[in-house]
Amino acid sequence: MIRVTRKVEFSAAHYYHNPALSAEENRRIFGKCNNPHGHGHNYVLEVTVAGEPDPATGMVLDLKELKDILQREVVDRMDHRHLNYEVPELAGKIPTCENVAAAIWHLLVHKITKGKLDRVRLYESPDLFADCTSDHNGDGATPEAGARG
Amino acid sequence: MSDSLKLSLTRRYRFSASHRLHSPHFSEEENHRLYGKCNSPYGHGHNYVVEVTITGPVDVATGMIANLADLDPFVELEVVEAFDCKYLNEELPEFRETVPTTENVVREIYRRLKKFPTARLERVRVEETTKNSFEISTES
Numbered sequence: 001m002i003r004v005t006r007k008v009e010f011s012a013a014h015y016y017h018n019p020a021l022s023a024e025e026n027r028r029i030f031g032k033c034n035n036p037h038g039h040g041h042n043y044v045l046e047v048t049v050a051g052e053p054d055p056a057t058g059m060v061l062d063l064k065e066l067k068d069i070l071q072r073e074v075v076d077r078m079d080h081r082h083l084n085y086e087v088p089e090l091a092g093k094i095p096t097c098e099n100v101a102a103a104i105w106h107l108l109v110h111k112i113t114k115g116k117l118d119r120v121r122l123y124e125s126p127d128l129f130a131d132c133t134s135d136h137n138g139d140g141a142t143p144e145a146g147a148r149g
Numbered sequence: 150m151s152d153s154l155k156l157s158l159t160r161r162y163r164f165s166a167s168h169r170l171h172s173p174h175f176s177e178e179e180n181h182r183l184y185g186k187c188n189s190p191y192g193h194g195h196n197y198v199v200e201v202t203i204t205g206p207v208d209v210a211t212g213m214i215a216n217l218a219d220l221d222p223f224v225e226l227e228v229v230e231a232f233d234c235k236y237l238n239e240e241l242p243e244f245r246e247t248v249p250t251t252e253n254v255v256r257e258i259y260r261r262l263k264k265f266p267t268a269r270l271e272r273v274r275v276e277e278t279t280k281n282s283f284e285i286s287t288e289s
Contacts, residue, residue, distance in 0.1 A: 018210055029211055031218055094212030098156050102207070105154060127161040128217075131202075135155035 003118055004060045005048045008070045010079035013040040014095040017084075038082060043100075044123040045074060047108065051115030061114035073107045097122055101130040157204040157271055158214045162224050164233035167194035168249040171238075192236060197251075198276040199228055199258060200284075203268040215268035227261040251277040259285045 015038040016030035026034045033039070047070060051060040077087055083095035089103045101122040109117045123129040169192040170184040180188050187193070201224055205214050235241060237249040243257050255275040263270050274284035 016212070020210065029216065029218075096207075096212035098158060098207050098214055099212045102154055102156060129159050131157045131159065133155050135153040 001050050002053055002060050003048050003050045004063070004066075004115070005046050006063060006066050006070060007044060007046050008067075008075055009042060009044050010075050011040060011042050012078050012081050012083050013038040014083040015039065016094050016096065018094060038084070041124050043078075045070070045104065046119075046121040046123075047104075047117070048119040048121070049112055049115040050118035054114075061112070065114075066112070069108065069111050073111055074104055077107070097124040097128060097130040101132040105132040155204065156207055156214060157202050158268075159200055159202040159272075160217065160220060160224070162199045162201065162229055163196065164199070164229050165194060165196050166232050166235050166237050167192040168237040168244075169193070170248055170250060172248050192238065195277050197232070197254070199224070200272075200274040200276070201262060201270070202272040202274075203265065204271040205268040215265075219267055220265065223265055224262065227264075228258050231261075232258075251275050251281065251283045255283045255285050 015035055016033040017026050017036070018029075021029070047066070049061055049066065053060050077089070078100075081087055083090050083100065087095075087103075089107060090099065093099045093103070101120050104122065105117065105120045108120065118133065120132040121129055122132075168187075169189065170187040171180050172183070175183060201220070203215055203220065207214055231241065232254075237244045237254070239245075241249075241257075244253070247253050254277075255273055258275065259270070259273045262273060270287060272284055272286045274282055276282040
């Protein structure tokens with residue numbers, strides 16, 4: 001099996017706030033990230049697709065096709081947007097690196113038809129990233145999927 | 150959302166330290182042959198990068214596996230403050246008897262971080278230079 005990785009970048013704003021918690025609790029848990037005016041990052045997204053190369057083309061999938069999928073599904077949705085307000089896939093969720101990576105996984109998983117989505121790695125900064133993969137052994141690390149109240 | 154997903158979060162930290170690779174199990178000559186420049190008697194240093202990966206369920210209330218406000222001070226205290234600007238051979242008791250190769254450094258860092266209380270430590274990776282890195286993972 002071969003893994004193929006494509007990288008794209010997008011810039012977006014967000015802030016962390018849970019309306020179910022008091023203003024004080026929000027400040028305590030989220031710190032500077034709770035600033036209601038928001039702040040932004042240059043996100044770097046690495047998407048890995050795994051599969052066997054097609055003998056005729058020598059490719060797991062056409063990278064041009066993957067580039068187009070990433071542009072359409074992720075960059076067009078998230079680039080220069082406010083993740084709290086403008087991205088329906090994140091509605092009701094706190095747009096942490098973990099939740100944004102999981103949302104991107106769900107946007108991509110059925111769009112990739114050649115090979116299999118293997119990993120979504122989202123860098124919020126060069127020193128912080130979240131990895132989203134299929135949970136093969138079911139070790140209880142499954143993210144919560146439901147919207148919170 | 151029917152897919153079962155696994156999420157992990159990785160954070161990078163830095164410290165600078167010196168060390169000397171020298172094993173009491175070998176003669177001076179054998180040490181020199183085995184470790185080469187790294188056996189230089191006064192030691193030498195590196196800018197180490199420590200990549201810490203944690204995993205676990207994402208808390209619905211916070212959207213987080215673990216709050217960086219907890220992870221950062223934990224790693225700062227256990228690793229950065231303990232290792233930064235130190236001569237590993239002399240100033241960390243763990244390396245009095247153990248050669249501070251980065252294999253042993255990553256193992257010691259993993260041992261310290263394993264105690265992190267609010268998420269599961271999945272992996273520690275240490276870059277000794279931009280060309281060499283060493284990692285240790287939790288067996289699943």
